[in-house]
Amino acid sequence: MNNSQPIGFFDSGIGGTSIWREVHQLLPKENSIYLADSKNAPYGEKPVDEIIALSKKNTEKLLEMGCKIIVVACNTATTNAVKYLRANYEVPIIGIEPAIKPAALSSQTKTIGILATKGTLSSELFSKTSELYSKNINIIEVIGTGLVQLIEEGEQNSPEMDVMLRTLLKPMLTAQIDYLVLGCSHYPYLLPKLKEILPQSITIIDSGEAVARQTKIILEKSNLLNKSNLKPVHKFYSNADHKVLARLINAKKNNLEVSYLDF
Numbered sequence: 001m002n003n004s005q006p007i008g009f010f011d012s013g014i015g016g017t018s019i020w021r022e023v024h025q026l027l028p029k030e031n032s033i034y035l036a037d038s039k040n041a042p043y044g045e046k047p048v049d050e051i052i053a054l055s056k057k058n059t060e061k062l063l064e065m066g067c068k069i070i071v072v073a074c075n076t077a078t079t080n081a082v083k084y085l086r087a088n089y090e091v092p093i094i095g096i097e098p099a100i101k102p103a104a105l106s107s108q109t110k111t112i113g114i115l116a117t118k119g120t121l122s123s124e125l126f127s128k129t130s131e132l133y134s135k136n137i138n139i140i141e142v143i144g145t146g147l148v149q150l151i152e153e154g155e156q157n158s159p160e161m162d163v164m165l166r167t168l169l170k171p172m173l174t175a176q177i178d179y180l181v182l183g184c185s186h187y188p189y190l191l192p193k194l195k196e197i198l199p200q201s202i203t204i205i206d207s208g209e210a211v212a213r214q215t216k217i218i219l220e221k222s223n224l225l226n227k228s229n230l231k232p233v234h235k236f237y238s239n240a241d242h243k244v245l246a247r248l249i250n251a252k253k254n255n256l257e258v259s260y261l262d263f
Contacts, residue, residue: 001068001091003226006031006233007215008067010058013041013152014238014245015186016073019096022208023071023215024234029226030219031233033065034073035263038240042148043076044117044184051119055081059089061263068224071215072096075116075184075207079123092218097129098183099205104133106203107179111138113172116183118143126183140175142168144184151186154244157193165193173198182206189248237261 007030009020014036024032035058037043043051055077062070071094072078072085078095085093098120103112120126121141130139147168150161172180180202182188188206198204219225226232236258238245245251246258 001224003068003224004031004228005066005068006033006235008033008035008062008065008070009073010035010037010055010062010070010077011074011185012043012054012076013038013148013186014248015148015151015184015189017236017245017249018188018206019071019073019185019208019211022212026212026216027219027225029228029232031226032235033062033067034234034236035061035261036236036238036240036242036245037263038152038238038245041152041240042117043074044119044148046119048080048123051077051080052084055085056088057263059085059093063089063091067091069094069215069219069222071211073185073211076119076123079120079125082125092222094211094215094218096185096207096211098126098181099207099210100129100139100181101133103179103181103205104137107137109176109178110136111140111175111177112179112181113140113142113169113175113177114181114183115142115144115168115187117148118145120183138175140172140177142171144168144187147190148184148186151189152244154247156189161190161193162197165190165197169197178202180204233257235259237263239263
């Protein structure tokens with residue numbers, strides 16, 4: 001293992017690039033490889049054993065490509081598979097969970113909303129985290145059915161998305177939440193739409209910054225921070241239509257390499 005090896009990221013598709021952005025912003029010298037498993041998106045509707053098998057496949061591909069640390073940039077994969085990954089692989093594994101704690105501690109109305117996939121909300125890890133911080137807090141959980149598929153199709157700003165979001169958010173607005181926790185790495189791409197729909201009194205939070213900070217801490221502890229002054233190399237791969245991924249990260253403008261890869 002050497003310091004210049006890349007940070008590996010994987011997600012059930014293109015949404016985890018929201019996590020990649022946060023990590024890249026905090027650690028601009030680091031090289032990176034991103035795998036968008038869009039062929040198998042969304043993970044949120046799949047059984048646990050299949051989520052673990054897909055996470056194993058992605059992890060092994062990133063290790064084969066020489067990654068020094070792996071960021072599971074997917075809430076569903078983290079909540080269902082991170083325990084298995086940490087038990088079976090020697091490289092550091094960073095997970096991502098819904099930011100329930102800061103929302104619960106900061107809420108004035110004592111009512112918060114969590115928008116996440118079925119796979120995340122039904123997981124054992126989510127249940128434990130939720131129980132830990134939900135004393136005296138009313139948590140309105142909503143499964144974001146259909147959201148990931150639309151984002152994967154590049155339709156995050158479509159009229160269909162607008163209708164879908166308004167329907168999903170209605171019970172949260174009725175319950176008078178003051179914090180909305182985004183429990184899927186795809187959902188930060190819905191921020192413009194969410195801000196249109198929700199009143200300004202509702203604070204929207206996700207886990208991206210926390211994941212970036214944790215990645216930096218682990219790299220420092222492992223003495224794996226990249227000290228090189230060479231221009232970092234970022235490679236993005238999708239096993240479906242890589243053009244949607246390229247558009248989302250503005251690959252041409254940002255000079256980012258995006259390719260199709262069968263994995």
